[in-house]
Amino acid sequence: MPKRTTAFVTFPIVALGAASILAVLISLLIGAREADDTALQRQRDTIEHAIDQHGLSLARELRVQTVWSEAFEQTRHKDTGWMRTFYGKYLSDLLGYDQIYVLAGNDAPVFGYAAAARADSDYGAIGAGLTDLLQAVRHPHLKPHYDVVVTDIAMPDGTVQHHVAVADARSIDGKPATVIVSTIVPDAGKPIATPDPPMLLVAVEDIDKGFTKRLGENFGFRELHWVATGTPAGDSSEAVKSDDGAPVGTLVWRKDQPGLQFIRHVAPGLGAALLLIGALTWFLVVWGKRKARQILQSEEHATTAARTDQLTDLPNRTGLHEEIAGLLEDRQRPVPVSLIMVDIDQFKAINDAFGAATGDAVLIGTAKRLRNLLPPGGIVARSDGDSFVMLAPRLTEAATSELASDIMTALAEPFDVGGASVIVAVSVGYAIGPRDGATGDELLRRAELAVDKAKGAITETAVAFAPEMDAEITYRHMLEMALRDAIAGGAIDVFYQPLVDVSGKRVLGVEALARWTDATLGPISPDIFIPLAEETGLIQSIGEHVLDRAIRDAKAWSGISVAVNVSASQIHHGDVVEVVRQALEASQFPAERLEIEITESVLLADEKRANEQMRGLQALGVKVALDDFGTGYSSLQYLRRFGFDKLKIDRSFLDGAGEPPESSVILASIIRLGQDLDLTIVAEGVETREQQRWLQAAGCDQLQGYLFSRPLPVAQMTEFIASRQIASAVAS
Structure with missing residues (x-):
């Protein structure tokens, strides 16, 4: 070739x-x-x-030191010697922490300790960089992407303390460190009144020493070490950042090259x-x-799994947000998006009555019925444990209302679960975007407001979001903040309304009534701020304030009894007996001149607890009155079962006093019933002479109402009592 x-x-x-x-x-x-x-x-x-994981491990490690009644008491009393021994030396010498601080409820440092020589003021050098961690502990819902660990601590009095801790990598004094912020709460020992907000423990552990060495040895990182942020480090490096995005440092190691x-x-x-x-x-x-x-x-x-509910195979809250965003962000062809929220009422009661398996079957059945009602292009999601959301694009408001009504009708049919018929009640509310919200969060929030309004409605009907719902929430929040400030500043006043004998000439006692006038909002009715105080837990502080003030004022009124109202929250979430005992001891006020008034709602919540508190009060010599009699449930049973000293007839029964036939008959029956039980009978809301004469003839013991006096401040009540005493003396 x-x-x-x-x-x-x-x-x-x-x-x-x-x-x-x-x-x-x-x-x-x-x-x-x-x-x-x-x-x-x-x-x-x-x-x-x-x-x-190292941060979470340290947060769990410190739980032993922060869920501790002794630590709670000593830090609250700012015992620096105790804190130096049990927090400073112990956590530094034995557990290897480099800096330890204890912060007061206002986040001011009350104690500082470090392995190196430092002073308490050192916290100022790092405190500005930890503000977000303090906020995450005090308000976890404001920092949802922070890994906040919340532990419920059951207390002997039935309350639950929430221990909150968060850990994050931070740059401290130019070095990488793990910072743990943890609330200091009592353990399950004796009941302790906890301050709000709680004190905090801040612990700092440098991680450029032993931790880095262990990390390299355990996972085979060769020559693992830290360099300053911004230093060129090549490919084999990792820039570590804190939860708020701030740089902590850069880890560098010899790169493995298996290829x-x-x-x-x-x-x-x-x-x-x-x-x-x-x-x-x-x-x-x-x-x-x-x-x-x-x-x-x-x-x-x-x-797919991250955005899907495993039980119902519906999109979960994450998937729901993605779907809403996709519909709302269609800028080319914006269309209305109806968001209908469905809450199963009292779902826990279904689980308690039938078991978790039945509850799951009800959720699956609810999802199926909602799917059957889906309009074209619609989506059903399970947004929460017992909440569902239906997204329906391109519906008019009338069509949305009709669909919401169809949902209520479909879910009203009983669920057949294993031969058992389970009936559920639902609350339905809806909002329409972008009119009611330009973002998914806004639309969901406003649909939730509509659901809340539906829960409080008298009739079972679907509720559409209305702008005034936002205004109500804003006003309620503003009112709550103002009420907190008023309580803290001692701006809650106490007025008194007299209780007189049936002749109306002699004052036998007074009822203490909380009154509040805000500098900006003006006078706020007790019908508004008392329920708000009960919902927010502020009623305990108001109740103690009114009790102390009433006892102090009443000392000047010789022979006059003073009545103080106590709510269900005070009875069931506090110790009224102990509060009254301390108030009587501090003031040296005669116990027999003090009356505690409770309503039937107190008895309905927990009869056993209410009975224990009533017996404890009577053991102190205090009288207990049943207020607003006839407005609750099973009143006759309560009169027979509980040993009240006084019965106060609600003002609603006085409208027909002296007029035939029904109202007078009922009122007379109540008075005779009280006499048979040897109770002191008080009629509230007396406004006319005809009512007074009828009650006097019917055998009522004491009267209270605008006929005799409106609620008065202490100075005017003192004058009122004196004038009646003078008039009685002249008449005699």
Whole structure:
């Protein structure tokens, strides 16, 4: 064969061989690079996870030191000697913390300790950078992406203390550190009144020392060390940031190169086993593609699982937000989006009565019925444990209202679960975007406001969001803040309304009534701020204030009894007996001149607790009166079961006093019943002379109402009592 022909034949073969070898090398290099990148990403993920888990571990470790009644008492009393021994030295010397601080309820430092010589003022150098962590502990709902750990501590008095802790990596004094912020609460020992907000323990552990060494040894990071943020560190590094996005530092290590090591091992056999290498390359490419597909499928499955409720197979709250955003952000063709929220009322009662399996079956059945009602393009999601949301685009308001009514009708049908018929009640509210909200959060919030309004409605009907609902929430929040300020500033006043004998001439006692006039909002009715105080837990402070003030004022009124109202919250979430005992001891006020008035709502909530508190009050010598008699439930049973000293007839029964036939008959029966039980009978709301004369003839003991006096401040009540005493003396 001529050389030219040989060359012509050889050249393509050599070229093909060279191209094959080059292709193999390129494939190997690409695979090596991907392996190196994957290993590096795994190392970075491991570092991030290890730092997060280290913080959580420290937060759990400090739970023993912060859920502790002794620590709670000593820190509250600012016992720096105790804090130095049990927080400073113990946490520093034995557990390895570098800085320890105790903060008061206003976040001011009351104690500081460090392994190196420091002073309490050192907290000022780091405190500004920890504001977000303090906020995350005091208001976890404001920092949802922070890893806040909340532990419920059951107390002997039936209340639950919430222990809150958060940990994060921070740059402290230019060094990376783990910072733990934890509330200091009592454990399950004796009941202790906890301040609001609680005191905090702040612990700092440098992580550029032992932790970094252990991390490198445990996970095979070679020459792992920290460098300052901004220092060029190459590919094998991880920039660590705090939850608020601030830089903490950069970890650097010797990069593992599994791909390069692989090439070195197979390189000697490349020339002699070109076909084998080619086959292996082909196999590796196919295997790599298969693995990539598996990883992609796994990620898609994880993404789907993260946005899907596992019980009902509906989108969960995360998926719901994505769907709402997709519909609302269609700027090309904006369409109305109706968001209908469905809450199953008293779902816990279903679980308690039938079991969790039945409750799950009801949720699945609810999801199925809602799916059956879906309009074209609609979506059903399970937004919470017993809440569902239906998204329906392109519906008019009338169609939305009709769909909401259809939902209520469909869910009113009993659920057949294992032969048991389960009936559920639902509350339905809806909002329409973008009119009622331009974002998913706004639309959900306003639909929730409509649901809340539906829960309080007398009739079962779907409620549409209205702008005044937002105004009500804003006003309620403003009112709550103003009430807190009023309580803290002692702006809650106490007025008194007299209780007189049936002749109306002699004052026998007074009833203490809380009154509040805000500088901005003006006079606020007790019918508004007392229920608000009960909902927010402020009623305890108001009750104690009114009791102390009433006893102090009444000391000047010789022979006059004073009555103080006590709510169900004070009875069931506090110790009224102890509060009254301390108030009587502090004031030296005669117990027999004090009356505690309770309503039937107190007895309905927990009869046993109410009975214990009543007996305790009577053991002190205090009288107990049943107020607003006839407005609650099972009143006759309560009169027979509880040993009241006084019965106060609600003003609603006096409208027909002296007029035939029904009202007078009922009122007379109540008075005779009280006389038979040897109770002092008081009629409230007396406004006319005819009512007074009728009550006097019927045998009522005491009268109270505007006929005799409106509620008066202490000075005017003193004058009123004196004037009546003078009039009685002259008449006698």
